[in-house]
Amino acid sequence: MKDKNLYLVGGVVRDELLGAESFDIDYCYEGDAIKFARSSGFNILKENPAFGTVRIEKDGKEIDIASTRVETYPEKGHLPEVSKIGCSLKEDVLRRDFTINALYKRTTDGEIIDYTGGLDDIKSKKIRVLHDESFIDDPTRIIRALKFSVRFGFELDAHTHELQEKYLENINYDMSYHRVKKEIVETFNLNKQEAYERFINEGIYKLLGENQKPCKLLNIEKFPFTPPWLKYMAFFNLENLELTRAENRILEWAERLKTEKTNNNTPQESIIIDRIRRECGC
Numbered sequence: 001m002k003d004k005n006l007y008l009v010g011g012v013v014r015d016e017l018l019g020a021e022s023f024d025i026d027y028c029y030e031g032d033a034i035k036f037a038r039s040s041g042f043n044i045l046k047e048n049p050a051f052g053t054v055r056i057e058k059d060g061k062e063i064d065i066a067s068t069r070v071e072t073y074p075e076k077g078h079l080p081e082v083s084k085i086g087c088s089l090k091e092d093v094l095r096r097d098f099t100i101n102a103l104y105k106r107t108t109d110g111e112i113i114d115y116t117g118g119l120d121d122i123k124s125k126k127i128r129v130l131h132d133e134s135f136i137d138d139p140t141r142i143i144r145a146l147k148f149s150v151r152f153g154f155e156l157d158a159h160t161h162e163l164q165e166k167y168l169e170n171i172n173y174d175m176s177y178h179r180v181k182k183e184i185v186e187t188f189n190l191n192k193q194e195a196y197e198r199f200i201n202e203g204i205y206k207l208l209g210e211n212q213k214p215c216k217l218l219n220i221e222k223f224p225f226t227p228p229w230l231k232y233m234a235f236f237n238l239e240n241l242e243l244t245r246a247e248n249r250i251l252e253w254a255e256r257l258k259t260e261k262t263n264n265n266t267p268q269e270s271i272i273i274d275r276i277r278r279e280c281g282c
Helices: 011-018 033-039 089-095 118-123 140-152 158-168 177-188 193-201 204-208 228-232 245-256 268-280
Strands: 006-009 026-029 043-048 053-058 061-067 069-072 081-085 103-106 112-114
Touching (some): 011 103, 033 053, 033 061, 069 089, 112 118, 140 158, 140 177, 140 204, 158 204, 177 193, 177 204, 177 228, 193 228, 228 245, 228 268, 245 268
Parallel strands (some): 026 061
Antiparallel strands (some): 006 026, 006 103, 069 081
């Protein structure tokens, strides 16, 4: 699938440069992606005119294509609003989270377009926001930065780290906790002790809600658990997150084990959480 205005964007470009496996393949069309899909005769599965995105079927695969667009955050911490669809790449890049995710690769000739210094940041293994309001607009980017840092061995650049510290000192708790959970799950399903320790030491756990209290650090990585993310959150109040019935059941049984003995119905995951809490003294 090639067109002079069609680009691979974000993680897929970053991962290719790093020689890493890419979990998502994102396309961006400089212009109106829906009009492009229609005029190209693709099998269109779904259109979202409000965001200028379209899902097509090609060669047996579902592919999402986004229009270049300008976004604003009238409600900080919540989903952005689209103010312009079909803008230039230079305008579109400003809605990205970090420079390493703000690279475009043209599908016709493979040229990489870099407006923000992402190529240099990949070489120097730095994670850098595009503007000073980035974490205010979307605080889940702090968790996302942790995820990329642990996954790739990158570090936040000094200014980005300063912005993170400043935000965590004055959090706006009116945020989308659906998005918080998504980033928590993706980060801690990597099952890396480093992510947990930094989550505590850097105060990122505060994004889970007000009045959260960290426990002492344990080697959580060693405990077998599916899904991994939940064992790392065993010490925190998760009432702000939209937990599934299965996740709630695990936590409810773990609470019962404070005063009850295990039986044939006790989920193994609840036993592990109880063990983690007891080792921690929580």
